[in-house]
Amino acid sequence: MAEPMRTSLAGTPKPGDEPETALELSERERMRGLMPAVEPDRTLDDWGRSERVERVFDETVVNFFYRYWFRAEVEGVENVPSEGGALLVSNHSGALPPDAAVIGKAIREEHPDPRPLYMTVEHFFKGYPGFSALLPKIGCVPAHPANVHRLLYDERQLVLVFPEGRKGTEKLVKDRYRVQRFGRGGFVEAAMRGRAQLVPVCVVGAEEAAPVFMQSKLMQRATGLLYFPITPTFPWLGPAGMLGYLPAKFKIRFLEPIDTTKMGNEPAEDKALVQTVAQEVRARIQEGLHEMLAKRKSVWMG
């Protein structure tokens, strides 16, 4: 998988560009030193993440799904760096996708130095009552480039993105495991600007656990939701039907990280390089998925 990723454009700095970039870098370093100190008395962080709520949620709902319902199996968790900013990139699917929570749990359970994982979600949820209050408490952050940058660069945290975005969650069951287009490669730019590692993640199982048979445009307009999926349990069982996951076997594979700090000084300015890396990440995930699916004997038993 070690195809050359650099285009001819990569690493050719414009003349007179160098000193200013170096200055900007040291300035950014200085700004990082001015981050607010952690106040030990607080149980919430600046993003609204609550240790207390997260623990309760983790020990009940997530634990049940992770251990007994999805019986998650994890490989390559050592590819998640123990320190420094890292951007995890995963395939995405399902009506109310269970994949993010399961990836977070996998790191907490299997990693030698467990770290909190910040999950990026649509801005939509910030404006939807209920979700707006709950999601930040369990580690969700609106997917804004500035938020990702602060988390990766200034706080050196783990961040999970789904570059497929809504193209992934709106995907019907007949298109399962076909990784959709990766937008404009914004996630690669964010990782490059944040001097972070890119860790591709393949998740098998999520796409059968919450199959979407069709999308109802009419009901979507009527309810004001992001989309209105028809699943085995939704809308038949009401809002709770969103959580009616089928007991598919989950397999998570963390792939080798891509180090963006070794791509020159300002790789994010090089759009061709950004697109190349985005394509590369997508290809690796798709390839990993195919490999895992080929080995899988049963959707339910693994």
Next chain:
Amino acid sequence: MSESPPADSEPARRVLITGLSSYWGGRLAQALEAFGEIEAIVGVDSKDPTRELERTEFVKVSNQHGLIQRIVRAARIDTVIDTRLVVDSSTTPRRETHENNVIGTMNILAACAGDDSPVRKFIFKSSAHVYGCEQDDPAFFTESMGRNTRPSTAIERDAVEAEASVVDFAVKQPNVTVTVLRCSSVLGPDVRTSFSRMFALPFVPMVLGFDPRCQFVHEDDVVHALEHAAVNHTPGVYNVAGDGVLALSEVIGLLGKRPAPVLPPWGTGALSGPLRTLGIRIPDEMLNQLRFGRGLDNRRYKASGFEYGYTSRETVTAFAEHLRLHPIIRGVEQTYTYEGEVERFLRRSPLTRPPDAAPEERSGTEAEPFGI
């Protein structure tokens, strides 16, 4: 605005404060009086001052640029600090607010402009309202971020327009160091804001299903921030906000109050009328803050050498202490009323001595005719 600064900008010596009778103008004048190197402080406002001032000269004048220009030139003012901006629509009528925020700012700027103007430094107290408060906002605004949407409330619109005219001034007057301080929501024992009124209620209203992120700055830190800009060279735009962003539920816990998620998630604005009759005044610009919240990145001003005295959390705890103590000490402190004649006598009369003069001089010859 960053291209404007001349490197040799000097600390303020002769200062003009606008909005002297507002909370910020009065506090700032009191603070600057302690700086020996500031030789003259002039305050202008259309109302009488509300704070006792030792050596600040008060001139009662509304925002008329002709008159202010004459004051600026006659007093050879080198630094103008504009603290007038109204940031809360529940305190001032709509039209008056616009008149003050937009037209007033233009007039003050016009008074400072001109090649022969003595003004070398202009400090503008702005508000985080210029960023607005929308669903797709970043969690931390930096100074370089604009807003994606048009301002949705009158106060936000005013703040954006006022700042635009300050930027215009900075471009046209490259020899003037312009500092813009965007303050986040202020709390403190002394200042009255919509947040402090809301937190004084026994139950703090919340929008059902929302727990917004709140960031506060202590009133003393705002005064110190203005002071810092006056005595240091800080060209450009800066956010002024305490370290740390709290969830509203966390704030309510620190205050020892109870949350009341009584505001409906939809049509909250329509409810603000009936709530007002119940004594709960939620200004329009606060409605979105109660849903989405707002965070500012305060590192740029820290990088310029400013140090905050309080974090957001410490600001809230300080305010909580005030709330507990307030019913006991209420009415004990004396309120100050400005008496023009008395102030004029104290400053101008040959009979008065500065307060640090030796006591035996006081009982000298001038006191005799009064038979003391």
